[in-house]
């Protein structure tokens with residue numbers, strides 16, 4: 001991080017040491033697994049003498065022809081590495097992924113075959129609430145008709161009583177994108193609640209939610225401390241997801257002073273629906289949320305020029321912010337920009353854009369959100385020098 005930001009840091013830039021995690025195991029609260037056919041299973045009948053009539057019995061006709069693989073993809077490939085345990089994944093989530101695999105043959109659910117776009121179950125995604133313990137299971141299927149879904153749900157919940165919601169997500173496209181848009185609630189409310197920094201958040205299958213909840217609290221506290229809110233500011237929470245950081249900033253949860261007003265923007269409609277519900281059930285009235293591309297939203301805001309923006313909190317996806325977004329950000333000229341990123345390389349590129357246009361890097365604060373991996377989360381605070 002020091003190398004990456006060396007050319008951008010000034011004399012007064014503070015490079016904070018990385019905020020580490022006390023117990024860096026089983027922290028991933030979201031576990032995703034594909035299901036795919038593995039090795040062919042030799043029919044029992046094949047072992048028996050030729051002419052054995054058992055091969056044509058009803059039971060054998062429906063017997064699975066292949067092993068079912070689940071686990072993770074080998075890096076940069078779609079080759080599944082079967083994994084029954086993982087030191088960074090939540091244990092309950094992993095148990096559910098394996099229970100689905102074990103139930104598939106008896107419910108005659110075929111795993112998805114990527115090359116031929118055949119088979120039924122593509123992925124399971126399990127999300128576990130860090131403090132609530134609520135569990136949402138999303139079964140991604142290659143078709144809407146789900147024969148036997150009620151019985152499967154009953155059996156899955158019996159085996160894994162921690163489950164509080166099950167959703168079927170339909171994705172029939174031959175694509176690498178895991179989720180489709182069509183969803184059917186199979187069990188429970190279709191979302192889970194979790195607590196972060198003293199506030200309660202609703203998370204549905206499509207919304208972004210940080211994968212390491214306890215380090216997210218460290219990240220948000222540091223980001224809001226570094227934003228130095230006094231209670232007078234109008235704050236933009238760009239790429240806000242379910243509104244988590246913006247709502248913590250709006251009420252100053254655990255930090256003392258919050259912002260006067262927070263405006264959150266995200267392009268995912270369901271995330272904004274969750275963000276509004278989150279504001280409401282936490283009783284926060286000084287935060288509003290807009291479903292829109294962040295670049296377009298900022299451009300329009302800069303063109304209107306009706307309100308002074310004091311602080312921009314931004315947390316874009318790995319690709320970073322667009323030039324349109326950065327251009328509008330500079331036009332809005334907020335006093336402070338608190339830039340959170342899970343990809344410091346694109347972050348450094350965007351910070352360079354701001355530095356070239358009069359901003360100075362005040363602080364760099366890495367946070368170890370993904371222990372035992374090469375990834376790191378980073379906060380950069382830029383101040384307006386003009």
Ligand SMILES: C[S@@+](CC[C@H](N)C(=O)[O-])C[C@H]1O[C@@H](n2cnc3c(N)ncnc32)[C@H](O)[C@@H]1O
Pocket residue numbers: 208209210239240241242243244245265266267268271292293294295315316317318
């Ligand atoms: C890294 S997540 C951050 C979410 C949130 N700040 C949090 O901590 O949970 C990035 C978010 O950017 C949103 N996003 C991606 N591209 C976008 C765009 N062009 N405009 C607005 N939002 C976008 C995604 O939907 C996602 O919620």
